[in-house]
Amino acid sequence: MVERLSAEARKAALWELAGWSELAGREAIAKTFVFKDFNEAFGFMARAALVAEKNDHHPEWKNVYKTVEVVLATHDVGGVTKRDIDLAKAMNAIARQLGVN
Numbered sequence: 001m002v003e004r005l006s007a008e009a010r011k012a013a014l015w016e017l018a019g020w021s022e023l024a025g026r027e028a029i030a031k032t033f034v035f036k037d038f039n040e041a042f043g044f045m046a047r048a049a050l051v052a053e054k055n056d057h058h059p060e061w062k063n064v065y066k067t068v069e070v071v072l073a074t075h076d077v078g079g080v081t082k083r084d085i086d087l088a089k090a091m092n093a094i095a096r097q098l099g100v101n
């Protein structure tokens with residue numbers, strides 16, 4: 001079982017995660033990605049889905065046209081863990097490869 005990060009540890013981790021912030025009213029982190037078009041947004045989701053499945057750690061997300069809203073939390077512990085930070089990093093890397101931050 002992975003450990004739930006403290007408020008301070010979450011803040012420290014977020015310093016290094018471009019675009020991610022704490023969700024109000026819930027222990028989770030969130031980022032809205034805006035791509036060039038639907039094709040890129042869905043390409044991002046397809047790549048991120050492979051990472052999620054491989055790590056058995058899955059995002060909450062919503063796609064509208066070229067926008068993907070992502071919320072990450074570790075449901076098993078009711079908070080944010082290293083698994084969320086790692087997935088957030090992977091998502092940033094995928095978005096960067098697609099030319100978006």
Ligand SMILES: C[C@H](O)[C@H](O)[C@H]1CNC2=NC(N)=NC(=O)C2=N1
Nearest residue numbers: 056057058059073074075076077
């Ligand atoms: C049984 C399985 O390993 C768990 O349900 C995994 C699956 N994916 C998950 N994803 C997320 N975001 N949080 C979890 O706690 C979680 N648990």
